[in-house]
Amino acid sequence: MIKFEHVGLRYGIGPEVLSDITFTLTSGSFHFLCGPSGAGKTSLMSLLYLGRRPTRGTIQAFGQNTNLLSRTDLAALRQNIGVIFQDFRLLPHMSAFDNVALPLRINGMNEKKTKAHVEELLDWVGLGDCMHRLPPTMSGGQQQRIAVARAVIANPKLLLADEPTGNLDDEIGMKLMGLFEQLNKMGTTIVIATHSLQILDSLPHSRLILENGQLHIFNPSTSSTTIKENVDV
Amino acid sequence: MSRIFSISPKRGVGYDVPLHLKLGTEFLVLLISLMAFLSILAATGIVGLGHITKAWTSGLENSITIEIPAANVSEDEVQSLLQGLLKIEGVQKAQRLGQKDMEKLLSPWLGNVSSLWEDLPIPALITVTISERNAQITSKIAVTTRKISPNATVDAHDAWLSDLLKLANGLRLVSLGVFCLIMLVTATVVAGAVRSRMAIHHRELELLHIMGASDSYITNQFVRYILVQSLKGVSFGILIGLATLGLLSLISRNNPGTLPEMTLSGAEWSLFVAVPLLLAIMAVMAARITALRVLREMP
Numbered sequence: 193m194i195k196f197e198h199v200g201l202r203y204g205i206g207p208e209v210l211s212d213i214t215f216t217l218t219s220g221s222f223h224f225l226c227g228p229s230g231a232g233k234t235s236l237m238s239l240l241y242l243g244r245r246p247t248r249g250t251i252q253a254f255g256q257n258t259n260l261l262s263r264t265d266l267a268a269l270r271q272n273i274g275v276i277f278q279d280f281r282l283l284p285h286m287s288a289f290d291n292v293a294l295p296l297r298i299n300g301m302n303e304k305k306t307k308a309h310v311e312e313l314l315d316w317v318g319l320g321d322c323m324h325r326l327p328p329t330m331s332g333g334q335q336q337r338i339a340v341a342r343a344v345i346a347n348p349k350l351l352l353a354d355e356p357t358g359n360l361d362d363e364i365g366m367k368l369m370g371l372f373e374q375l376n377k378m379g380t381t382i383v384i385a386t387h388s389l390q391i392l393d394s395l396p397h398s399r400l401i402l403e404n405g406q407l408h409i410f411n412p413s414t415s416s417t418t419i420k421e422n423v424d425v
Numbered sequence: 426m427s428r429i430f431s432i433s434p435k436r437g438v439g440y441d442v443p444l445h446l447k448l449g450t451e452f453l454v455l456l457i458s459l460m461a462f463l464s465i466l467a468a469t470g471i472v473g474l475g476h477i478t479k480a481w482t483s484g485l486e487n488s489i490t491i492e493i494p495a496a497n498v499s500e501d502e503v504q505s506l507l508q509g510l511l512k513i514e515g516v517q518k519a520q521r522l523g524q525k526d527m528e529k530l531l532s533p534w535l536g537n538v539s540s541l542w543e544d545l546p547i548p549a550l551i552t553v554t555i556s557e558r559n560a561q562i563t564s565k566i567a568v569t570t571r572k573i574s575p576n577a578t579v580d581a582h583d584a585w586l587s588d589l590l591k592l593a594n595g596l597r598l599v600s601l602g603v604f605c606l607i608m609l610v611t612a613t614v615v616a617g618a619v620r621s622r623m624a625i626h627h628r629e630l631e632l633l634h635i636m637g638a639s640d641s642y643i644t645n646q647f648v649r650y651i652l653v654q655s656l657k658g659v660s661f662g663i664l665i666g667l668a669t670l671g672l673l674s675l676i677s678r679n680n681p682g683t684l685p686e687m688t689l690s691g692a693e694w695s696l697f698v699a700v701p702l703l704l705a706i707m708a709v710m711a712a713r714i715t716a717l718r719v720l721r722e723m724p
């Protein structure tokens with residue numbers, strides 16, 4: 193589904209934040225992305241959601257070499273990816289409903305279908321009563337549920353979450369993990385950046401570990417650490 | 426695409442990027458209405474000057490005046506000159522200005538002068554009407570006049586007519602230049618407004634971009650915003666423009682002679698709607714091109 197080959201990323205003329213990263217995300221897999229703060233988790237995420245072009249190497253996404261794609265084609269690929277940002281990035285001037293509806297509107301779904309979908313999902317995450325409120329008037333937990341709903345509404349093939357449990361209490365965090373598990377069982381490929389040991393220890397998914405710009409892969413079920421090259425996880 | 430123009434009540438004014446919340450929208454509307462008003466004035470200048478030169482020249486274009494100085498006026502000479510002129514091909518009429526005509530011509534300067542009339546040395550004036558203005562006819566007239574009445578002077582109005590036309594055409598050119606300048610300024614201001622709003626809302630744009638919004642989806646937000654503001658501005662501009670035109674024509678009707686009469690044909694009236702609309706189109710195009718150009722800098 194996603195394949196990085198010798199990918200490097202630097203910001204401006206700074207040092208390489210990521211260097212020579214090679215890995216493959218197979219369809220339907222579930223990964224944790226971990227590493228200390230500043231290791232480059234958010235940067236790697238931004239490459240995964242095609243928000244940046246790498247400074248070297250190639251990224252294959254959904255069977256296509258993104259280096260060769262036009263901006264229009266890239267936009268179409270991005271519609272298959274849902275992202276939950278560390279700081280949610282909800283649009284404060286839009287109601288919860290409109291925030292969640294945004295991906296569907298961008299994909300060109302008609303307003304009637306959009307309304308039905310959004311209302312159903314907001315009910316499901318327990319925000320059916322406050323869908324016309326503006327995000328700044330809502331609690332952190334509620335905002336996060338809006339962010340989650342917005343990320344999954346368009347039924348993405350790949351779901352990325354950047355430290356989604358960062359500022360939530362453990363109980364809500366674990367509930368959220370349950371939701372991700374459920375989505376994964378329905379076929380969504382999932383990558384979650386986290387440094388919460390509680391979460392990492394409670395779930396058996398493979399880990400992509402970032403350290404000094406390098407990526408290591410650790411598979412708890414086999415308890416073996418492999419170093420980057422040509423590992424199909 | 427249709428969604429862009431149907432504003433659902435739940436979405437407020439319906440921008441993904443909070444363009445409607447930014448101060449400076451009123452300024453943009455004000456500026457566009459001013460530009461629309463000025464563009465109407467410039468267009469009026471172009472059309473109006475055309476009317477004025479036509480009015481000035483149509484009476485003179487096809488006429489030539491011959492003057493026989495007062496000291497040399499003899500009735501026979503005048504009559505034979507008239508006969509001679511009428512024989513020239515292209516001359517439609519040759520008439521001596523009668524006493525009544527002369528009185529009318531002179532009265533503004535001399536008052537009611539019938540009593541003085543006898544004592545004044547009055548030159549004979551002959552107005553020749555020609556079918557069209559060309560060098561052949563005018564030179565034939567000059568030759569004939571010199572033969573019959575050597576002291577007479579022929580005034581073909583050429584010199585000052587062409588000066589006047591040069592002036593009028595120069596002014597029209599200036600109006601056209603002003604008009605183009607207005608378009609350019611409007612486009613520049615709109616481009617700047619779009620650029621600054623895109624900078625202010627960079628994070629929102631980036632978010633839409635990450636969600637897979639195409640350039641045209643994002644651009645349409647700005648195009649729609651600028652379209653709405655320009656239509657507002659242009660409407661104000663047209664209103665002010667029409668009020669001004671109405672005022673001018675009122676003045677010219679109540680004080681004949683101070684201003685050239687400005688009667689506009691239907692096609693010209695529609696021009697005064699079309700010109701500001703052109704301005705609005707210009708604004709929208711500037712918005713679109715600017716937005717697309719800025720977006721192209723995103724990955």
Ligand SMILES: Nc1ncnc2c1ncn2[C@@H]1O[C@H](COP(=O)(O)OP(=O)(O)O)[C@@H](O)[C@H]1O
Nearest residue numbers: 203206209227228229230231232233234235236
């Ligand atoms: N937009 C940026 N411009 C310049 N440097 C950046 C930018 N984003 C991140 N960095 C740098 O890249 C490194 C990795 O950051 P980040 O990807 O945010 O790590 P993490 O998410 O693991 O904490 C840090 O040193 C950070 O300073």
Ligand SMILES: [Mg+2]
Nearest residue numbers: 233234278354
């Ligand atoms: Mg981070």
